[in-house]
Amino acid sequence: MIGRLRGLLAHKSPPWLVVDVNGVGYELEAPMSTFYELPVLGKEISLFTHYAQKEDSVSLYGFSTESERRLFRDVQRVSGIGAKIALAILSGASVEEFARLVQAGDVTALTRIPGIGKKTAERIVVELRDRAEAIMGGATALPRAGVPADPLSEATVALQQLGYKPAEAQRMARAAQVEGDTPETIIRKALQSALR
Numbered sequence: 001m002i003g004r005l006r007g008l009l010a011h012k013s014p015p016w017l018v019v020d021v022n023g024v025g026y027e028l029e030a031p032m033s034t035f036y037e038l039p040v041l042g043k044e045i046s047l048f049t050h051y052a053q054k055e056d057s058v059s060l061y062g063f064s065t066e067s068e069r070r071l072f073r074d075v076q077r078v079s080g081i082g083a084k085i086a087l088a089i090l091s092g093a094s095v096e097e098f099a100r101l102v103q104a105g106d107v108t109a110l111t112r113i114p115g116i117g118k119k120t121a122e123r124i125v126v127e128l129r130d131r132a133e134a135i136m137g138g139a140t141a142l143p144r145a146g147v148p149a150d151p152l153s154e155a156t157v158a159l160q161q162l163g164y165k166p167a168e169a170q171r172m173a174r175a176a177q178v179e180g181d182t183p184e185t186i187i188r189k190a191l192q193s194a195l196r
Contacts, residue, residue, distance in 0.1 A: 002026075002060060006046040012038055014158035014187075015087060017062065019045060028062035029083075031072075031090030032158060032191070036184040037064040052083060059083065067095045078120075078127045084163075085115040091162050092191045102128050112194050114163030152177055155186035162191075 005028075007021035014035050018025045028049065039045060047062035048069045061083065063069040068090055075086045089098060092113040101109050102125055110121035152173055159169035176189035 001051045002049050004046065004048050005062070006044065009039060009041055009043055009045050012041065014154070015091075015161050019047065019062070026060060028060045029087065030062040031068065031087045032092075032162065032184070032187050033068055033090045033094065034062060034064045035158070036188060061087070063090075065095070071095050071098065074128060074131060075124065078123050080120050080123065085113075085120075088114050088162055089116070091187075093195060097195075105129070109195050151181055151183040151186055154183035155190065158183065158187050159190060 005019050005021055005026055007019045007026075009017065010020040010025055011018040012035065014032060015029050016027060017030055017035075017038065018027050020026075028047065030047070034047070047064060048066050050061040050063070050069055050072060052059045052061065061069075061072065063072065072083075072086045072090060075081050075089055076083065093101065105125045107118060107121040107125060110116055110124060111118055116124070155173040155177070156166075156169050159172055160166055164172065172190040172194065173186050176193060177186050181189075
């Protein structure tokens with residue numbers, strides 16, 4: 001129904017962002033992989049979207065690349081995986097890295113993504129292994145974001161929203177932080193270290 005939005009970035013607070021399209025603010029939920037690529041507030045962005053309507057809610061999800069949206073849709077075809085886990089997958093691994101893990105059958109690495117247990121990881125490998133190469137489509141990213149006021153706090157909150165417990169999120173963010181890092185960099189490092 002809504003396939004793409006182009007407008008000004010009005011608000012961002014992982015996992016939510018608002019895109020102002022000609023005076024109408026669209027609230028979208030997005031994975032951290034998309035947040036890594038967002039520009040500063042007030043700049044123009046273009047996002048691929050996925051519109052989901054359920055009995056009791058309507059949701060709009062935003063992605064910086066078509067391959068992210070394709071992966072989001074593909075993993076939800078696996079039994080037991082919904083939008084929340086699909087976003088966690090995209091937040092915890094790049095499309096290419098996820099496809100590589102699936103092709104290799106690396107169940108252990110997949111279980112390090114919040115919300116994915118051993119049985120779910122095994123189902124992902126079985127059901128998506130044949131499509132792993134198709135999942136790795138070309139990706140074009142948007143310009144990088146500016147540096148927020150408190151990168152460590154923002155990264156910690158984002159990790160909590162991805163399903164990590166507060167103490168674990170804080171530990172991960174502190175371990176990943178280097179002076180001058182943006183929240184996106186801290187989150188990326190923390191999630192990559194969780195996969196190791």
